[in-house]
Amino acid sequence: MNEESRSIIVCESDRCTGCECCVLACSGAHFRAFSPANSRIRVEVKEPMDVKAVTCRQCKNPACLEACPVGAIYRKDGLVVVEADACTGCGACVDQCPFEAIVISSISGKAIKCDLCGGEPECVKACIHHALAMKEVRF
Amino acid sequence: MKAYAGQLLYINLTTGGIQKVPYPEKWARRYLGGTGLCARLLWDSVKPETKPLSEENLLIFATGPLNGVGFPPSGRYVVAAKSPLTGIWAESHAGGFFGPELKYAGYDAVIITGRAEKPSWIYIHDDSVAILDASSLWGLDTVQTSECILAETGRAARVACIGPAGETLVKYACIIGDRYRAAGRAGMGAVMGWKNLKAIGVRGTGALEVADFDGLRELAEDAQQRYTTGRWGRACQESLGEFGTTGLIEAEQKIGRLPTKNHWSGVYADAKMIGSEAIRKGYRKKRRSCMGCNIQCKYVSMVNEGKFAGSLSEGPEYETVMAFGSNCLNHDLSSIIHANMLCNLYGMDTISTGKCISFAMECRENGLIDEDIRWGDSSKIVQLIHQIAKREGIGDILAEGAREAARQVGGNAADYAIHVKGMELSGQDGRPHKSAGLTHAISVRGADHLRSLSSLDELGYVDVVKERYPDCAQEVLSLRTEKGKGRLVCDMEDLYAVVDSLLICKYGTMWPPIYYFDDFTKIIPALTGFSEFAEVSCVRELARRICLLRRAFNAREGITRKDDQLPKRDLKEPMPEGPAKGQVVHLDTMLDEFYGFRGCHSNGVPKSEELRKAGLEDVAAELEKLGMGPDD
Numbered sequence: 001m002n003e004e005s006r007s008i009i010v011c012e013s014d015r016c017t018g019c020e021c022c023v024l025a026c027s028g029a030h031f032r033a034f035s036p037a038n039s040r041i042r043v044e045v046k047e048p049m050d051v052k053a054v055t056c057r058q059c060k061n062p063a064c065l066e067a068c069p070v071g072a073i074y075r076k077d078g079l080v081v082v083e084a085d086a087c088t089g090c091g092a093c094v095d096q097c098p099f100e101a102i103v104i105s106s107i108s109g110k111a112i113k114c115d116l117c118g119g120e121p122e123c124v125k126a127c128i129h130h131a132l133a134m135k136e137v138r139f
Numbered sequence: 140m141k142a143y144a145g146q147l148l149y150i151n152l153t154t155g156g157i158q159k160v161p162y163p164e165k166w167a168r169r170y171l172g173g174t175g176l177c178a179r180l181l182w183d184s185v186k187p188e189t190k191p192l193s194e195e196n197l198l199i200f201a202t203g204p205l206n207g208v209g210f211p212p213s214g215r216y217v218v219a220a221k222s223p224l225t226g227i228w229a230e231s232h233a234g235g236f237f238g239p240e241l242k243y244a245g246y247d248a249v250i251i252t253g254r255a256e257k258p259s260w261i262y263i264h265d266d267s268v269a270i271l272d273a274s275s276l277w278g279l280d281t282v283q284t285s286e287c288i289l290a291e292t293g294r295a296a297r298v299a300c301i302g303p304a305g306e307t308l309v310k311y312a313c314i315i316g317d318r319y320r321a322a323g324r325a326g327m328g329a330v331m332g333w334k335n336l337k338a339i340g341v342r343g344t345g346a347l348e349v350a351d352f353d354g355l356r357e358l359a360e361d362a363q364q365r366y367t368t369g370r371w372g373r374a375c376q377e378s379l380g381e382f383g384t385t386g387l388i389e390a391e392q393k394i395g396r397l398p399t400k401n402h403w404s405g406v407y408a409d410a411k412m413i414g415s416e417a418i419r420k421g422y423r424k425k426r427r428s429c430m431g432c433n434i435q436c437k438y439v440s441m442v443n444e445g446k447f448a449g450s451l452s453e454g455p456e457y458e459t460v461m462a463f464g465s466n467c468l469n470h471d472l473s474s475i476i477h478a479n480m481l482c483n484l485y486g487m488d489t490i491s492t493g494k495c496i497s498f499a500m501e502c503r504e505n506g507l508i509d510e511d512i513r514w515g516d517s518s519k520i521v522q523l524i525h526q527i528a529k530r531e532g533i534g535d536i537l538a539e540g541a542r543e544a545a546r547q548v549g550g551n552a553a554d555y556a557i558h559v560k561g562m563e564l565s566g567q568d569g570r571p572h573k574s575a576g577l578t579h580a581i582s583v584r585g586a587d588h589l590r591s592l593s594s595l596d597e598l599g600y601v602d603v604v605k606e607r608y609p610d611c612a613q614e615v616l617s618l619r620t621e622k623g624k625g626r627l628v629c630d631m632e633d634l635y636a637v638v639d640s641l642l643i644c645k646y647g648t649m650w651p652p653i654y655y656f657d658d659f660t661k662i663i664p665a666l667t668g669f670s671e672f673a674e675v676s677c678v679r680e681l682a683r684r685i686c687l688l689r690r691a692f693n694a695r696e697g698i699t700r701k702d703d704q705l706p707k708r709d710l711k712e713p714m715p716e717g718p719a720k721g722q723v724v725h726l727d728t729m730l731d732e733f734y735g736f737r738g739c740h741s742n743g744v745p746k747s748e749e750l751r752k753a754g755l756e757d758v759a760a761e762l763e764k765l766g767m768g769p770d771d
Contacts, residue, residue: 017435019428020236024209027346028356034208035243035346036295045294047318048439048451049425106344128367128433 003060005138006078009041009114009121011053015131018043018051025126029117031107038105040114041123053123053132056080056101056114060139064093064102064111072111084110140164141350142204142666143172144242148268150261152334153194153253157268162247168669169754171681172203174230175640176248177219178688181228182758187696191223191326192308192333194253200241200299200339201248203642204666207239207430208347210359211366214239214430215642216316222325223333224310224491224540225561228583228692229325232639233299234429234437235317240297243343255335260300262292263341273337278303280484281315288340296342302486304528305332309538311491311563315483319437319453320429323488325562325584350668358665365653366433374651379436380426384457385415387566390598391461394618395717396571398564399465400514401497402557402708405568406717407465413472418460422476427453434646440476447477455479455489461566462493467500467520474517478524485528494563495537495544496523501555507548508533557706559586560698569709569726571719572597574624577729580703581628581743583689590639591632594650603652621725625732632737633682640685656682684753687738687745691758694767700743703730740769 020036020043027039036042041055062080065073072086073093082093082102087110093102094111102113116134117123124132140162149158170176177199189195199219206213216238222229241249244263251261255270258277262269276284281302288298299316305328312328313321349355366375378386388410391397395405411417422442428435442450455463455475463469463478482489502508510533512519526534536544541556541563557564562585569576574593579586595604596618605612607630614623631649637659638648647653656678663672671677704710705724714722734741738749744767750759762768 017426017428017437019432019435020430021211021433024213024431028209028352031346032352033346033348035344037243037344038346048453051425051427107346126363128363128435 005136006058007116007134007136008058009053009055009116009123010133010135010137012131012133013050013052015129016043016051016053017129018045021126021128022053022123022132025122029122030112031105033107035107037103038107038112040101040112042100054099054101055123057099058114063096063098064113067092067096079115080113081115082111082113084108087111140167141348141668142208143167144245144247144345144347146246148246148249148263150249150251150268150270151253152251152255152259152270152336155270159246167204167667168671169681170685171637171640171663172247173201173217173640173642174219174636174689175681175685176201177217177230178685178692180250181219181221182688182692185221189221191221191226191330196221196252196330198251198327198330198334198336199248202238202242203640205641205643205662207242208349208355208666209431210355210662210666211362212429212432212434212644212647214432215644216241217639217642218314218322218327220327220330222327222584223308223329224326225585227560227585227696227698228689229327230584230639231313231322231324231327232589232642233314233316233320233322234644235297235320236430237297237299237316237341238642239430240341240343242347243345244341245343245345249339251334251336253334258335258337260288260336260338260340263339263343264292265342265344276337277306281486282318282484284338285318288338292340292342296340298338298340300338300486301328301331301336302484302528304485304487305329307528307530307538308332309487309527309530310540310543311488313486313488315486319483321483321488324490324587326488328486349666351665354665358662363433366647371651371653375434375647379434379646382415382419383436383438383454385418385455385460387457388414388460391566393718394571394597395714395719396568396575396597397465398461398566398568400468401466401494401501401555402564402568402706403712404715404717405571405719409470410465412470413460413464413475417472418455421472429644432644434644436646440479442473442476445473447473450477450480452480452483454483458566459489459493462490463496463520466493466497468514469517469520470515471517474521478520481521481524481528485524487524487528490565491540491563492524492527494557495527495541496520498541498544498552498555498557499523499533499537502548502552505551505555507550507552554707557708559705560584560702562586564706567592568714569705569724570714570722571717572618573621573724573729574627576705576709576724576726577624577628577733578631580705580726580730581733583693589645590635591628592649593627593631595652596627598650600652607655619719619722621729624729625734626736628729629733629736632686633679636682636685637678640681680753683738684755687750687753688755688758690737690739690743690745691750691755691762694744694762695765698743700730700741703743742770744768
């Protein structure tokens with residue numbers, strides 16, 4: 001991870017079937033509960049054939065970071081991180097993210113987003129088609 | 140309670156009343172959910188005097204503890220009511236995402252009574268439940284309806300709706316969820332349409348917890364293995380994953396069990412033209428899935444050229460290809476792809492629709508009707524689908540179902556109405572596959588395959604049969620003999636009762652035969668914390684309880700052995716060709732064996748002591764009071 005690239009979860013749309021195994025794995029791993037509304041990955045479908053899983057792109061100049069009125073979002077080692085203790089759950093970041101990749105959790109009341117599961121992403125393990133992968137991608 | 144959302148939602152469309160009731164733990168422990176919960180609700184509230192199309196009939200949308208949580212597959216739900224097609228027990232299952240979303244919103248089941256004054260739809264968004272005006276939706280097809288609702292609710296919501304066929308009360312109208320997934324059989328769409336309910340939209344932001352998260356996770360990882368590698372991985376991925384259920388066309392042709400010409404034969408000369416390869420090559424576009432599944436058998440099909448160019452939907456599945464294909468002597472695959480799309484858009488059961496059309500074809504062949512409906516006429520098939528959905532011309536008669544249509548046609552038309560208890564036969568034939576004949580005869584919703592069909596003898600799973608039935612393996616495996624089939628079908632009915640209450644899928648349980656009772660002794664406690672289910676006897680008791688309760692519901696309606704029968708074709712007309720040439724079904728010995736294992740008198744009515752043993756004291760008492768016992 002450097003100023004040229006960072007790791008993100010990428011989805012190969014041709015392989016994706018929209019099953020949402022990744023969605024369940026994500027909320028399960030983070031909250032030990034099952035809830036698409038509390039997942040950091042979601043499936044975008046343009047019926048009937050265009051299907052893709054979407055997560056945070058760990059932007060270089062994150063709109064969420066800019067929007068946060070209390071400075072709870074910062075960048076570290078290529079990851080865009082939400083400092084949960086500082087987050088007030090106001091939702092300003094949700095309004096600004098162009099990828100709709102950050103949400104306010106109904107469980108914690110805080111903004112949640114992909115954190116790559118500390119390097120061993122659960123969504124990738126859950127996908128039987130290997131449509132998901134953690135990849136180092138240039139900005 | 141873990142794994143459950145914890146609430147039942149009661150909606151009265153007549154009064155507009157909305158009531159949220161805590162899910163009684165007693166019911167969860169005794170019936171689990173899904174079909175079990177529906178059996179208790181329907182037994183309690185829907186009596187013989189209740190008409191299917193009435194305010195008093197319940198329309199239930201139910202889930203089980205497994206739905207919406209991380210065990211594959213989790214995306215199913217069941218619709219139950221008294222059927223307008225058969226007048227008896229009906230349950231109709233579907234996959235997709237609608238079921239889990241109900242639970243995320245906070246409800247394990249929605250129980251609907253009454254009738255709205257004008258076209259309405261229900262929107263459930265977590266705590267908020269509203270009955271809304273659907274006058275702008277009435278008349279729309281199921282895709283249009285879905286799109287209109289999602290435009291209002293946002294695309295994260297899920298929709299289950301009826302199409303025009305539910306509105307015209309076609310007796311086998313279905314409910315379509317998640318755009319293409321049918322709760323197909325027994326006319327649940329007509330019940331919904333009569334109640335002036337066009338759709339249910341649901342959005343849930345809640346979360347579900349299970350009793351043993353780490354334990355369930357291990358089971359899910361093991362499941363992923365079972366579904367993708369190992370003993371069953373190939374069947375799951377290379378057959379179901381690559382072809383959906385269409386691989387069955389070849390499999391049934393091989394054993395002479397592909398319903399052909401209104402179930403007259405089991406061998407179709409043009410089977411290859413409508414087979415799995417032909418479909419994949421010409422029409423298959425994109426693989427899709429239900430929520431949380433590791434088999435993922437769904438697919439989008441589209442017609443690229445010719446008369447039906449542009450036809451696009453999900454499916455067709457084996458049953459649909461059979462119903463409009465071999466069953467109608469129609470080898471025009473494009474027309475079958477188109478017919479599947481039409482039935483999805485109109486919201487009609489493809490099996491019953493196809494069987495009513497083949498009924499008409501055979502009537503015409505035998506001079507019973509004048510309408511020019513010939514075998515293999517694909518244009519006519521398509522035209523009839525429109526006519527049935529709109530109740531135009533002969534469509535109005537066919538929309539009543541084959542049994543009633545035969546009554547109206549008169550003569551010996553009843554010989555060509557291939558049904559049991561008013562429900563048209565699904566894509567199996569008892570003559571080459573004896574246990575399938577028994578399944579059709581005894582199924583609680585009519586000639587249905589999904590309550591007890593065995594794939595073990597059908598597809599020759601020798602090792603599984605030896606594991607499960609070591610003392611009568613040869614009998615069970617023998618496709619064309621009657622012996623041992625009562626025991627087999629009873630065991631399958633028990634297994635699928637657990638499947639249909641959890642709610643897990645028939646793929647992975649019926650076919651391939653991956654999960655069995657001992658597996659559920661681990662899954663159920665991990666989900667719910669109900670430790671009693673760690674004993675396989677408790678799982679089997681649950682199954683038995685559900686099966687007996689459903690049978691008792693029908694017994695109360697007057698269903699007995701006289702109704703557990705088969706069409707004359709299966710009993711009296713020897714299979715004309717193929718591997719099973721000359722075969723008929725000898726039903727009586729299979730019925731006797733089945734009733735013995737099922738705990739019924741020889742007239743098919745559940746025995747009081749069996750009901751009591753299953754903890755159904757109130758059911759036993761009521762049947763006794765009504766004088767329903769053994770024939771003297």
